[in-house]
Amino acid sequence: MENNAYQDARKENAAPSAGIYIHIPFCKQACVYCNFHFSTSLKYKDEMVQAIIAELVMQKDYLRNVPIETIYFGGGTPSLLSEYEINTIIETVQKNYTVNKLVECTLEANPDDLSREYLRGLKSTPINRLSIGVQSFREEDLLYMKRAHNAQEADYAIKAAQDHELSNISIDLIYGTPGLTDKDWKANLAKLKELAIPHFSAYALTVEEKTELNHLIQKKRSAPVDAEQAAGQFELLMEYAEVMGYEHYEISNLALPGKYAVHNTNYWRGLPYLGIGPSAHSFSGSARKWNVANNALYTKSILIDKKVPFKEEVLTEVQFMNEYIMTSLRTMWGCDLEKIEKDWGSDVLKELMKKAERLIDKGMLELKEKKLIITNKGKLFTDRIAGDLFF
Structure with a gap:
């Protein structure tokens, strides 16, 4: 079964659409496995938001007036943004781009940020989907990964979001962590049905260069990742997801019928998108470009030099x-x-x-x-x- 957005776009005369990705390069603390671009210092957050808004204006012709149907706040930890900052960024999009209707407006969030007060604030923004970085409902995994939240906060955040009519939720889960037994992994998967989660992403723990996890393994202070364990838990993922009614619509993404992520699905369909912020990637339909992965250089280039700092590759x-x-x-x-x-x-x-x-x-x-x-x-x-x- 195809979701309507995907099916419509494949019709010969379907109107083109595009998405905007906004990278928020800040986190409260560094997770042991993460190699994304971010800073744990929030000192220059206000300056970064100003630069993101300025880049949106500078890039307004990049998508050639193709209608924007999705906005995705990724990171980093976008839930560090205030209600006012989120609204200001989205208003900038609406003023400078063709936006007929925002089909999907996603905010990545950490469970510990989703207080009832914060969720009430989100209701006054166009955010209509949350991607919550749960990673595991097992305390030992969260401690191992150096997550900022605990298992109780993950459970609470999901229920609180649903109470505030933000039920279009995706969560991230990680398998293959040392100490995660198959029984533990099945328990994580069972929480999906218990909490009525319509969409989730599941990733094997990977060891990337220049991460703390890689350093710990090299120094033999952490057990290495077991590829056989991860493969077995991926097979369990497929088996249990099917039983629970989830469709494995992309290798790392599963959803109940019709609940696919529109923004990410558009990536896989090859539709154009614009990436805003340090390290963000864009695709015009004929070329890819990526912004400098350095907060200070990015803000200086945007706010002082008045130019976007990027590299580009034209595809053959x-x-x-x-x-x-x-x-x-x-x-x-x-x-x-x-x-x-x-x-x-x-x-x-x-x-x-x-x-x-x-x-x-x-x-x-x-x-x-x-x-x-x-x-x-x-x-x-x-x-x-x-x-x-x-x-």
């Missing part, structure tokens, strides 16, 4: 094709062979199918209604499978 036809193969295979809708033939020709289609046949024979891919779709068996090897199909 082969890069476009490979990117479509990779992103489409990550979704339950799969790689559309009719699109491949229409956009890149019958010779490319024949070559793609020649590569795919071996993977179909191995049970990694299936051919269904002129689409290549990754099987549950293949989902453990999605990146490798996409790479095998690349041109």
Whole structure:
């Protein structure tokens, strides 16, 4: 079953749409595994908000008047923004961009920020969806990850949001952490149904360079991540999600029917988007660009030099094709062979199918209604499978 936004956009004459991502580069404290761009000092938050507003005005022609249907506040920790700051940023979008209707306006939030007072304030903003960084309902995991909240606060935040009519909620969960047994992981998954969560993202714990977790493992002060444990818990995720009625519509994202994340789904569909803030990425339809990942350099460039500090890459036809193969295979809708033939020709289609046949024979891919779709068996090897199909 396809969600309406996705289905409508695939109609030949569907109106184009775009999204805006706003990066809020601040956190109260650093999580042990995180390699995103952020600062734990809030000293220059006011200056950063001013720069974000200024960049929105400076970038107003980037999307060429394509209507904005989604805004996504990511980070960092966007729930450190006040009601006034959120409204000011969104009002800047509405004044400078074509906004017919905001289908989805998401705020990433940490559970410890979602007090009843804060949630009451959010009701006076256009925010209509929360992405809550729960990560685990198990206290030991939260301590290991150095999260700023505890398990009780996670439970409370979700219920409080629902009480304030913010029921369009997604939560993040992490599996594969040392000490997380399969029984513990099943208990985390069971909380989804208990709390009536319509959407969730699940990620294996990964060890990134320049993170505290990597340092601790290198110094043998933390157990290494167990790939076999993570793979087994991913398989449990697929099994339990299906039983509970969730659709595994993207490798890391699951939702009840019709509750897919519109903003993120548009990324996978290849629609244009604008990224605002330090380290934010943008896609125009023909090129990608990314802002400098340095708060001081970003604000100086925007507020003093009056220019956006970014680098850019214009994509080749082969890069476009490979990117479509990779992103489409990550979704339950799969790689559309009719699109491949229409956009890149019958010779490319024949070559793609020649590569795919071996993977179909191995049970990694299936051919269904002129689409290549990754099987549950293949989902453990999605990146490798996409790479095998690349041109």
